[in-house]
Amino acid sequence: MAFQVDAESDVGQFLSAKNRERQYHFLNSSFAVAQFGAGLEIDHDFLCSLNHYATQYISPQPGRYRRHYNVKVGPHEPSEWFHVHDEMDEFLDILHREWAKMDELEAAAYALWAVNHVHPFCDGNGRTSRALCYFVLCRKLGTWLRGETSIMEMIRTDGRDQYCDILQRMHEARSKEKLVTDLSEMTAYLNDLVLQQIQTATTPPAASSPSTSD
Numbered sequence: 001m002a003f004q005v006d007a008e009s010d011v012g013q014f015l016s017a018k019n020r021e022r023q024y025h026f027l028n029s030s031f032a033v034a035q036f037g038a039g040l041e042i043d044h045d046f047l048c049s050l051n052h053y054a055t056q057y058i059s060p061q062p063g064r065y066r067r068h069y070n071v072k073v074g075p076h077e078p079s080e081w082f083h084v085h086d087e088m089d090e091f092l093d094i095l096h097r098e099w100a101k102m103d104e105l106e107a108a109a110y111a112l113w114a115v116n117h118v119h120p121f122c123d124g125n126g127r128t129s130r131a132l133c134y135f136v137l138c139r140k141l142g143t144w145l146r147g148e149t150s151i152m153e154m155i156r157t158d159g160r161d162q163y164c165d166i167l168q169r170m171h172e173a174r175s176k177e178k179l180v181t182d183l184s185e186m187t188a189y190l191n192d193l194v195l196q197q198i199q200t201a202t203t204p205p206a207a208s209s210p211s212t213s214d
Helices: 012-034 044-055 081-098 106-117 125-141 151-156 160-172 184-199
Strands: none
Touching: 012 044, 012 125, 044 081, 044 125, 081 106, 106 125, 106 160, 106 184, 125 151, 125 184, 151 160, 151 184, 160 184
16 A cells, blocks of 8 residues: 555645645656657556656555546546546547647647546546646647746636636536537636736746746
8 A cells, every 4th residue: 555644734735745846847857858759648657647746645546547446526426437547548549639630728628627527546636637738738839838837836726716617517518429528618718827827937938949947
């Protein structure tokens, strides 16, 4: 069994903050690797790594799809644990198949919603989906977004209630046949956050590429 502490305790709060830092640096490094054409793919292993960095020591199954563990998130009830891998396969297939057709905000919004909808992990699904959303957005833009406060942090703090409300409406609008839904409201929300993040930048964009500044 993985070592685990109460996420709400003082040490749990300390570990959560450290985990967010580690996940951000892993995300930034992964973006640089992908930009240099090293073949990094968005796949099950990448998603599990994002979750592991976010939940180490505070989740019962860090970096692993939930096993023998079902969840309920407010009014949303994700599928039982034994459907998770197949649903994540479907998500990854749609993301890759539609990658060239979707613009940066659509791809980011889809990644953000789908991981939340499947809720593949015991803990840290929001942190994992927001990190993936950010990675997809930057990959589609071809640059690491400038700004002192990332959209991941904005969603986690000030924008959380609006974000959760939009996600629930997206859950309710899901197609019964496929893992697809209406992305329009989330794309508008993300667009506003991207503009806010850029406004927090204190330095001009670097001349070299790819940028790895925050």
